[in-house]
Amino acid sequence: MADEFRPHPGIPRNVVHFLDQGSLLALDAALRALDAAGLGSGAGDARRFAVADGLPYRAPGQGAMFVPYGHLVARTLGIRGPVVTVAGAEASGMAAIVQAARIIARGDADVVIAGAAQALQRPLLEHLQALSGERALPFDRGHAGMVAAEGAAYVIIEAEAHARQRGAAVLARVAAAAETFDPLAEPTAVADANEAGRLMQAILGAAGYLQNQVDLLVSCADGRPALDVADGFGALRTFGRHAYYADVTATAGSLGQLLAAGGPAAVAMAAEAMRRGQVxxxxxxxxxxxxxELAFVREVKAAKLDCVLVTSLGTGGVGAGVLLTAP
Incomplete structure (x- = not known):
């Protein structure tokens, strides 16, 4: 329940009452991610910490943000490393994770807080009304639209040497991260199955993995027919005769479409699934x-997950995703 929400105690009391819903969600989720990673205040050199943040989905004509949530997180924590803000509609949070992986790979930081927050203001809800259905039914023949949700999800991406040095509990490794863009996609439409498949192939190619090495695909399908068809048939084309090897699941049927925060939430759930050995x-x-014809997961099942592919497609042609492997 909304009235049961208690902000993270690390948010200064003189700040919490001045935050709007999106800012509060973002800061709360970022602090909880740090707690889960065992990285409290003063845990390291502030110059070696960074933030990669995805801009929230906005309706056409809706006013832009004055201060991105990533800047709020960095100011509150005193972070002095890179602070990157990226756009990409529903895929912006996943694009932020891609940027975080690149920051670590370049050696520009030891720790990156990566993700996005999404609040649902009236202009956005009105814009999404035509795309919404009563229920989210990813991949089902009865799919008739998404169910928009608000929330925030952030993950901690850390250099391996830094994590080992402090004895961190590693849930998964980012084997590869990639993003694509389809210039032919309309500003209010997602890319087609060819582009979705190209994104998956780019991720696998960057990691040097074959299709039959993937144990689970966490799809961005959310009940919108165009998105379900794009990501579903993109997977079918990518995996080909190995389509029944990898299980396929999605988060939007359970969580709703978290828009900008959807990709990071899917990554967090994938990492947790790997830890539990359960899909x-x-x-x-x-x-x-x-x-x-994909190996859809119909009920909770035990599974050994050594390799998980997570995808995110945003309106306007943006695609981003990661390949997680067991630590």
């Missing part, structure tokens, strides 16, 4: 879209 099902899936 969650696609909520609401009864009869898959015709011709979409």
């Amino acid at each position: 969650w099902p696609i909520a609401g899936l009864e009869t898959p879209v015709e011709g979409l």
